[in-house]
Amino acid sequence: MRKNTTLMAALSVAAMIGLSACGQSQTSEPEETSQSKVSFDSLSLDNAWVKAADEGMTAVFGELKNNSDEDITLIGAEYDDAKEVQLHETLEDNSGGMSMQEKKGGFTIPAGESLSLKPGGDHIMVMGLKKPIKPGEEISLELVTGGDQTFPVTATAKDYSGAQESYAPGEADGDHGDHEDHGDHSDH
Template sequence: MFSRHALMLAATGVALLTACGSPAPAPAAPSAAPAAATASVAKLTITDPWVKTTKSGMTAAFGTLVNNGDAPITIVSGTSPLSKAIELHEVVESGGKMVMRAKEGGFVVPARGTHQLQPGGDHIMLMDVTEAVEPGAKISFTLQVQGGQPLEFTAIGKDFAGGKEDYQPGHK
């Protein structure tokens, strides 16, 4: 029923399919693979981190925390060589006044979401800063993540006069 020509074509196809299943010779090593192609995406990042300039006393850090993961991430504490003590703060109304206080439970960044750190809202409070923060200064931070890897980043010193914030002792 099949012609000799059709049988030869079928046999050639089987031979080609069999060759595809056999191991190929190892490819030559790429000269330089882009780092982004091999690095995994971090679940927690921060965009536009900055620190309000100050001569001494207290100041605060801001930015946008970004969660690229499928579960919420909770920031429970932080450290920086700029400060002897750091607290995660929020600004809330109390007795008709806006007051700063420690954020109970830390900052929760929703899955596939963001959490704003901004003047007049949630922020990273730095008490007893060890040196002046000038515009353009680079300040390193480490935020501790509940049950996860810490987030390390550098924030830039920035002048800011908006919102009437005064992150100095005795501020009410």
């Protein structure tokens, strides 16, 4: 009986050593994803512009281009002179109009392709402006990808009115379904 107990203990120790060795061989650095390998010029926002606004909200538009051979997901954007920046999509609502909502998961731009950010469609929403954006002014913002890389872009401000969308319920400053409650955003 004592030999069996000693043998079982020895086998248990050997198994634990073997398992821990297996675990150690798999704890190497995680494999990098294609999102973390994109080069500085892999993503661009061509013909970028922002709707001029004195306060409240505005939006950034342009041609978002993936210049690489890997898909890139834009998960956000940053603008120092705003409280918040979101990626928005515009969808048809049940009343035949258009409704905006935050794009969960961001925009994936396939390798070598582009995505149009335009009034009445997908766009970068800038909310809670800390200072006015005047026509002709250039603003700088950072595009953020799924690999946590940032890409600096500039957008030129211009006057624009059009694309009458509303928020999906629960978007923006509260549960508002009517775009008129949201300042300058109603006419981007």
